[in-house]
Amino acid sequence: xxxxxxxxxxxxxxxxxxxxxxxxxxxxxxxxxxxxxxxxxxxxxxxxxxxxxxxxxxxxxxxxxxxxxxxxxxxxxxxxxxxxxxxxxxxxxxxxxxxxxxxxxxxxxxxxxx
Amino acid sequence: xxxxxxxxxxxxxxxxxxxxxxxxxxxxxxxxxxxxxxxxxxxxxxxxxxxxxxxxxxxxxxxxxxxxxxxxxxxxxxxxxxxxxxxxxxxxxxxxxxxxxxxxxxxxxxxxxxx
Numbered sequence: 001x002x003x004x005x006x007x008x009x010x011x012x013x014x015x016x017x018x019x020x021x022x023x024x025x026x027x028x029x030x031x032x033x034x035x036x037x038x039x040x041x042x043x044x045x046x047x048x049x050x051x052x053x054x055x056x057x058x059x060x061x062x063x064x065x066x067x068x069x070x071x072x073x074x075x076x077x078x079x080x081x082x083x084x085x086x087x088x089x090x091x092x093x094x095x096x097x098x099x100x101x102x103x104x105x106x107x108x109x110x111x112x113x114x
Numbered sequence: 115x116x117x118x119x120x121x122x123x124x125x126x127x128x129x130x131x132x133x134x135x136x137x138x139x140x141x142x143x144x145x146x147x148x149x150x151x152x153x154x155x156x157x158x159x160x161x162x163x164x165x166x167x168x169x170x171x172x173x174x175x176x177x178x179x180x181x182x183x184x185x186x187x188x189x190x191x192x193x194x195x196x197x198x199x200x201x202x203x204x205x206x207x208x209x210x211x212x213x214x215x216x217x218x219x220x221x222x223x224x225x226x227x228x229x
Contacts, residue, residue, distance in 0.1 A: 033216070041152075041201055043219040056216050090157065094215070102148070103217060105158040 002026045004106035006091050012112045013081055021076045021109045023091030031055070031096050032074040033103065034066060037088040049074055050096055078111075086113045116141040116208045120220030128228055133191040135223045137204035140185065146207035147180055147187050148217065153200045161189070161202075194227040201225070 004025045013019055025032060033056075034046040047066040048056035054066070063079040078085060088108040094101040117140045127133045146165060150158040162173050164180045164187070172178075175198070177190045187204055204220040 035217075041222045041224075043203060043205075043217075043222075045216040045218075048216055058216075092158075096215075101215065102160055102163055104160070105150075107157045 002028075004091055004093055004104055006089075006106040006109050008109060009107065010110045010112075012114065014114050015082060016080050019078050019081055019111065021089055021091075021111075023074045023076070023106055025072055025091075025093040025104070025106075027093055027095075027104060029093040029095045029104075030071045031094050031101075032068070032071070033092040033094075034074065034076050035090040035092060035105075036060075037090055037108070039087070043090070047074075047076075081111070081113045083113050086111055116144060116206055116218045118204060118206050118218050118220045120204055120223055122223060123221065124224050124226075126226045126228065127194050129195055130193050131227075133194045133198070133225055133227070135189045135202055135204070135225070137187045137206075137220045138185055139187070139206050139218075141206070141208050142182075142185065144185075144206045144208050146215075148205040148207070149178060149187075149189050150203045150205060151200050152203065152222075158203065191225075194225070196227045196229055199225055199227045 007022045031050045033048045037043050046060050049068045051071050052068045065077050067075045088110045090108045091106040092103040094103045120137045148163050149161040152158050162178050179188045202223045205217040207215045
């Protein structure tokens with residue numbers, strides 16, 4: 001099956017802990033993204049990687065750090081979570097080359113910070 | 115930077131009625147426009163992509179209109195049915211070509227279709 005996969009589906013943790021989320025795409029795309037969807041369902045870009053290179057780095061707190069081992073994988077680490085980090089984190093991928101390439105989204109990881 | 119406003123935030127219609135969702139954007143250089151559907155507990159599903167010109171695109175049960183002059187994008191579900199109940203998001207890609215094109219999303223519309 002070709003798609004965007006994310007693990008875990010859910011994660012509950014305490015303030016100050018470190019968490020990591022994984023994303024893998026089997027669509028053969030070369031660009032991957034992390035978006036954050038907050039409790040009001042607002043969606044905002046966080047990071048974008050093209051062939052393991054960071055392309056887009058929006059203004060996010062420094063405790064967030066993306067990691068890419070190859071063009072099919074993009075992980076997200078949060079060093080010391082805070083309550084406002086509670087959200088759904090969506091991973092997406094697309095193919096570069098022509099403008100406006102469609103982005104395909106994974107199912108998301110829902111983070112709850114207590 | 116680009117700002118995308120989406121209206122209405124909530125929309126409730128009867129089965130068979132039409133439902134119209136509108137987005138306005140600010141950057142005249144925005145080039146690609148998308149509509150996504152998000153069912154409860156699910157991820158984003160691409161409905162349609164439109165290009166930078168005034169055009170009408172028809173999908174399965176819906177129509178998308180882009181008016182670049184007015185910087186307005188709309189989604190019209192022509193005869194809504196309960197399965198259309200979901201959150202709908204418009205998205206704008208502010209760059210042409212290249213890699214890592216980020217999407218700027220509208221604020222979302224929660225559509226409820228009652229039988």
